[in-house]
Amino acid sequence: MSITSDILRGHTEAIILSHLLEQDSYGYQINKDIMKKTDNAYELKEATLYSAFRRLEQAGYIRTYWGDETVGARRRYYAITDEGTKAYQGYKQEWQEAKDMIDKLLR
Amino acid sequence: MKEKIRQHFNQIFAEAPKTRKALDLKQEMIQNAMDKYDDMVADGYSEEDAYTNVVESIGDVSELFPEMEERNLLTLPEKDRRKRAVLMAAAVGMYIFAGVVFFGFGLFGGMLHNYYFDFANLGLVIALLICIPPTIMLVYAANMYPDYTKKDQTDMVEKYKEVRHNSNKEKAVRRSINSIIWTLALVLYFLISFSTYEWQLTWLIFPVALCVQSIVRLIFSLREDEDHI
Numbered sequence: 319m320s321i322t323s324d325i326l327r328g329h330t331e332a333i334i335l336s337h338l339l340e341q342d343s344y345g346y347q348i349n350k351d352i353m354k355k356t357d358n359a360y361e362l363k364e365a366t367l368y369s370a371f372r373r374l375e376q377a378g379y380i381r382t383y384w385g386d387e388t389v390g391a392r393r394r395y396y397a398i399t400d401e402g403t404k405a406y407q408g409y410k411q412e413w414q415e416a417k418d419m420i421d422k423l424l425r
Numbered sequence: 426m427k428e429k430i431r432q433h434f435n436q437i438f439a440e441a442p443k444t445r446k447a448l449d450l451k452q453e454m455i456q457n458a459m460d461k462y463d464d465m466v467a468d469g470y471s472e473e474d475a476y477t478n479v480v481e482s483i484g485d486v487s488e489l490f491p492e493m494e495e496r497n498l499l500t501l502p503e504k505d506r507r508k509r510a511v512l513m514a515a516a517v518g519m520y521i522f523a524g525v526v527f528f529g530f531g532l533f534g535g536m537l538h539n540y541y542f543d544f545a546n547l548g549l550v551i552a553l554l555i556c557i558p559p560t561i562m563l564v565y566a567a568n569m570y571p572d573y574t575k576k577d578q579t580d581m582v583e584k585y586k587e588v589r590h591n592s593n594k595e596k597a598v599r600r601s602i603n604s605i606i607w608t609l610a611l612v613l614y615f616l617i618s619f620s621t622y623e624w625q626l627t628w629l630i631f632p633v634a635l636c637v638q639s640i641v642r643l644i645f646s647l648r649e650d651e652d653h654i
Contacts, residue, residue, distance in 0.1 A: 346457035350464075363484025364454060372450075372489070394453045 326360055330370045331379075332413070335406040338380060338398040345371070345394075371396060379405050426472045430458050430479060437486050450489065458483070505569055512566040516559035523559075527552035546619045553612045557605070564604045568597035599645050603638055610634035 326333070337348050345367055353361050374380045379402030385393040398406070434455050441447045458479050465475035530548020537544065610630050618627040 344457070345453060346460045349457075349461075361482060364457070364482055365484035365486045365488055368450060368454060369488045393456060394449070 323360070327366065329413070330362065330366055331374055332406060332409045334367075334370055334374065334396075335379065335398055335402055335409075338396055339403065339406065342395045342397040344385070344396065348396075374402070377405075378402075426476050427459060427462065429476060430462060431455060433480055433483075434458070437483070441490055447490075454483075509566045509569060512562045516562040516566070519555060519559040523552040523555040526555060543619070546615075550612065550616050550619070553608075553615060557608045557612070560604050560608050561601050564600050565597055568593075568600055595645070599641070602641055606634050606638050606641070 333352065334348060337343055337351055343351070345364070349362050349364075349367060371380070371382075375382065378399060380396050380398055382394055382396050385395050387393060434451055438447065438451045441451070461482070462475050462479050465478060466472060470478070527548045530551070531545045534544025534548070610633070614627055614630045617630070618624055621627070
């Protein structure tokens with residue numbers, strides 16, 4: 319399990335970008351989706367999630383805006399930028415290559 | 426219970442820099458924690474369990490404020506910490522050596538009673554010269570804080586980190602240059618003063634050093650601006 323969570327943590331940024339490719343989202347929603355997709359096996363720590371947001375924003379891969387909820391508190395939404403999409407595609411290809419290689423090496 | 430969550434965040438952010446960004450982040454995290462809490466209670470968890478779970482899922486917030494972490498010596502990687510210790514030990518050793526040289530020359534001069542040549546002053550100048558390297562070393566050691574210490578880095582943010590790393594390095598270089606300027610000024614001051622005995626003029630070295638320092642700073646900020654454009 320520790321290998322799994324280490325690898326997952328190392329790909330936090332890519333996981334976030336992948337979610338934002340589907341639709342704009344906010345912090346808790348992304349974490350909920352991650353839990354749903356992994357059958358409640360994996361949940362990001364909030365500190366990890368928000369520091370990843372910060373890094374992605376500083377790198378210009380995502381942008382944020384405040385939602386216009388009429389009820390309840392306003393949420394801060396995140397959206398992927400063109401550069402983010404490009405970075406994600408490169409990242410995914412690299413991951414695919416690494417995965418193939420490890421599959422070949424760990425028989 | 427919700428008030429407790431809010432208080433917990435207040436506590437976490439008590440040490441955070443009081444910037445607009447940090448306040449926004451706090452607001453955002455509180456909102457998401459509340460959402461999670463509501464969901465868990467709606468799912469049938471007890472309020473106590475939901476609170477515990479929400480608080481535990483926050484994790485290590487220090488990674489949210491890297492600028493704060495930089496000031497903490499304990500976050501230096503093992504390798505840098507050792508290098509730093511070696512640098513400081515060597516610097517202290519050289520200071521002691523400088524002191525020994527100074528007193529040694531003084532003693533020597535006193536024994537010789539040589540009226541043509543002042544060994545004590547020569548000793549002072551040499552001792553000051555010996556002090557240059559350890560001063561530079563100490564300044565460098567004080568500036569070698571890393572700007573990221575997390576192991577789980579990914580390629581995507583590497584570039585951004587590199588930029589920050591370089592700027593930190595540049596800061597260290599700039600401080601080293603400043604210390605060189607001032608130590609040199611001090612040595613020159615004594616050297617020229619003792620050889621010429623024109624004390625009423627030699628103090629001018631210090632304003633000149635200040636001027637040189639300003640020029641260096643200007644050069645650095647010009648270069649920084651260019652990098653940003």
